Amino acid sequence: MASFTSTPKLISIFGALIVCLSPYITPSFADSFDKKVDLIWGHDNSKMDDTGTQLSLSLDTMSGSAFQSKDAYLFGRIDMQIKLVQGNSAGTVSTYYIASPGGPLHDEVDFEFLGNISGQPYILHTNLFAHGQGDREQQFYLWFDPTADFHTYTFLWNPRHIAFLVDDIPIRDFKNHEDKGLFFPNSQPMNVYCSIWDGDGWATRGGLVKTDWTQSPFTVHYQNFNPQACVSQKASLVCNLPEGSDYTWFGQMLAETDLEKMKWVRENYMIYDYCTDVKRFPNGVPPECLLG
Numbered sequence: 201m202a203s204f205t206s207t208p209k210l211i212s213i214f215g216a217l218i219v220c221l222s223p224y225i226t227p228s229f230a231d232s233f234d235k236k237v238d239l240i241w242g243h244d245n246s247k248m249d250d251t252g253t254q255l256s257l258s259l260d261t262m263s264g265s266a267f268q269s270k271d272a273y274l275f276g277r278i279d280m281q282i283k284l285v286q287g288n289s290a291g292t293v294s295t296y297y298i299a300s301p302g303g304p305l306h307d308e309v310d311f312e313f314l315g316n317i318s319g320q321p322y323i324l325h326t327n328l329f330a331h332g333q334g335d336r337e338q339q340f341y342l343w344f345d346p347t348a349d350f351h352t353y354t355f356l357w358n359p360r361h362i363a364f365l366v367d368d369i370p371i372r373d374f375k376n377h378e379d380k381g382l383f384f385p386n387s388q389p390m391n392v393y394c395s396i397w398d399g400d401g402w403a404t405r406g407g408l409v410k411t412d413w414t415q416s417p418f419t420v421h422y423q424n425f426n427p428q429a430c431v432s433q434k435a436s437l438v439c440n441l442p443e444g445s446d447y448t449w450f451g452q453m454l455a456e457t458d459l460e461k462m463k464w465v466r467e468n469y470m471i472y473d474y475c476t477d478v479k480r481f482p483n484g485v486p487p488e489c490l491l492g
């Protein structure tokens with residue numbers, strides 16, 4: 201981590217001690233990946249560029265690949281820029297997600313990109329597990345070609361809500377309804393994970409279109425991993441905040457203008473919402489759906 205010059209500020213939330221250090225010396229993006237992540241699967245299929253700025257993961261007939269952040273975070277604004285597999289990516293699943301260690305009560309928040317044949321749209325599949333409970337899928341088409349360029353995908357995660365952002369446009373907002381007895385991910389630190397794997401039993405048109413291995417390797421590119429986040433260290437959290445920060449992301453809900461953008465996305469690009477799937481939930485959709 202960067203060096204610090206001022207006295208730590210201490211704030212306490214939900215009984216957890218959070219040490220906030222500022223100003224934060226913005227790290228150069230050059231150390232973006234080599235200092236922040238470990239490769240955890242398919243080493244031969246991952247490549248970092250010379251400066252450590254970009255990392256690519258490939259899937260071939262032998263293996264997929266994955267990396268994981270060295271740090272675990274509890275709250276943060278976590279950005280990743282991603283350029284998805286070009287051409288025929290049917291059957292492939294590229295991911296960017298945060299998750300606490302596995303187990304029946306784990307927390308997890310997912311962006312999963314379901315590939316398609318050339319010229320056909322990717323699906324951005326999202327889900328959220330709180331205290332082991334998932335089944336909260338929402339799916340979207342994107343309003344741009346995600347294979348042509350890098351786009352920024354963000355988890356804005358604070359004690360009040362978790363928003364999923366695409367190029368700073370919120371597409372989904374999951375609020376903390378603990379006061380109504382519902383679980384919210386706020387007690388288990390989560391690592392960041394990225395991977396590519398073969399999901400052709402499910403990914404493209406529900407599994408109808410299979411992976412065309414003559415096109416392999418399939419490669420997804422990641423860059424500018426930027427966790428503005430509280431790092432879990434032993435019994436405390438160390439929050440590195442940008443210079444001049446007033447903890448913006450920490451207390452922030454979505455502004456009116458963000459809500460309008462989110463409405464636009466959800467009206468025009470959302471293709472599945474568990475909250476409206478009454479066939480799947482014949483005894484009533486999950487409670488958070490009725491709370492907004």
Ligand SMILES: *[C@@H]1O[C@H](CO)[C@@H](O)[C@H](O)[C@H]1NC(C)=O
Pocket residue numbers: 314315316317320321322323403404405406
């Ligand atoms: C792939 O393209 C088909 C046809 O346009 C579409 O129905 C489907 O939603 C697209 N995406 C995926 C991941 O299947």
